[in-house]
Amino acid sequence: MNQYNFPTVLFYGADALKDLAPAIQKRGLKSLLLVTDPGLVQIGLGDSVKSTLTSSGLNIEIFDNVHPNPIEEDVTTGVEMYKSGGFDGIIALGGGSAMDVAKTIRFMAVHEPPLAQYDDALGGDAKIVNPMPPLFAIPTTAGTGSEVGRSSVITLKETGRKTIFFHPGLMPDIAVLDPKLTVGLPPHITAATGMDAFTHCAEAYLVDSFHPMADALAVEGMKMIVANLPKVLDEPGNLDARGKMLLAASMGATAFQKGLGMIHSMAHPLSAEYNIHHGLANALLIKFGLEFTIEKAIIVQNQELLYKLEKIGGIISNNTLSDIRLIPKLLGTFINRIGIILGLNEQGIQIEQTSVLATLAFEDSCHATHPFPVSIEDFKAVYNRAL
Numbered sequence: 001m002n003q004y005n006f007p008t009v010l011f012y013g014a015d016a017l018k019d020l021a022p023a024i025q026k027r028g029l030k031s032l033l034l035v036t037d038p039g040l041v042q043i044g045l046g047d048s049v050k051s052t053l054t055s056s057g058l059n060i061e062i063f064d065n066v067h068p069n070p071i072e073e074d075v076t077t078g079v080e081m082y083k084s085g086g087f088d089g090i091i092a093l094g095g096g097s098a099m100d101v102a103k104t105i106r107f108m109a110v111h112e113p114p115l116a117q118y119d120d121a122l123g124g125d126a127k128i129v130n131p132m133p134p135l136f137a138i139p140t141t142a143g144t145g146s147e148v149g150r151s152s153v154i155t156l157k158e159t160g161r162k163t164i165f166f167h168p169g170l171m172p173d174i175a176v177l178d179p180k181l182t183v184g185l186p187p188h189i190t191a192a193t194g195m196d197a198f199t200h201c202a203e204a205y206l207v208d209s210f211h212p213m214a215d216a217l218a219v220e221g222m223k224m225i226v227a228n229l230p231k232v233l234d235e236p237g238n239l240d241a242r243g244k245m246l247l248a249a250s251m252g253a254t255a256f257q258k259g260l261g262m263i264h265s266m267a268h269p270l271s272a273e274y275n276i277h278h279g280l281a282n283a284l285l286i287k288f289g290l291e292f293t294i295e296k297a298i299i300v301q302n303q304e305l306l307y308k309l310e311k312i313g314g315i316i317s318n319n320t321l322s323d324i325r326l327i328p329k330l331l332g333t334f335i336n337r338i339g340i341i342l343g344l345n346e347q348g349i350q351i352e353q354t355s356v357l358a359t360l361a362f363e364d365s366c367h368a369t370h371p372f373p374v375s376i377e378d379f380k381a382v383y384n385r386a387l
């Protein structure tokens, strides 16, 4: 038996935000906690979204105690505010961090502390049993796709480790994909988050499991990103292209219910150890991770994998590619075109550090669904190529 999940309601298009308040009121809700980050409050986006929602008669309070890599305290103070304010729902506004905190407040508002007992790696999902308040997600970046996801990541106080919480009930009730909210993103964040979305699509597509529905989303997502990511960098106000990037990010995250692969396993230690933006980490690695994957697919003549790699080659070359071994070069050109300079050296990483990074990448769970096993030596070799 295979299980396929595509349940998130998406409101898509310029000014889609205006339709959120009526949809919330239709559910009988009146008062909601708006979880966002201080940066968005500073640029006025928090207040602007709040006033769009309050003009329809909703009561909205802003909670912005959210760190870029969210910590347990963000959740604890958020839960206190949620409980004491008599709210009947939560809105997440922002990138992955605000979404992670909002999702975690969502279940901790109706479950007993400590948070650590709900750690997914320890089977904590089974303890998430109570009905949770409704959650509405408004992404302001086109990358993580967290608005359609069922997990959150919080660094626990006691262990200092990034801990994953997972439950199907964490998926937002409605995600609002309104391109007007991503227009103000700085170019380097637009590029990095866009490459995160592309990597989600590419890695999910390559996962060797029978899921043609997710594969179709991943393929279409890659096409949309190749066509629209350069466009949004050339014309930041292009709402059509911004909208398609938002949609492609949601499609990538829907597709990676199949799993991810070695590139995400290598990206995670770069963020944890060197504080490199997650999307940028993927952008710096994908060319070399795919190169390694292509070489292996040719050696072992994995026909299914070769077929998928040809498909990716067609997408990034506009169907002009004659040999999949040219994919890395083309991808490198695309990444440079969107303003990212390849080379881990540029981020201060030296060859002496790749052994430790390789061990951490090997310990990361994402490569469990890579189309073939990847060893510590393999990870080290690919990091070295990416230097």
Ligand SMILES: [Fe+2]
Binding pocket: 144, 196, 200, 264, 278
């Ligand atoms: Fe990612």
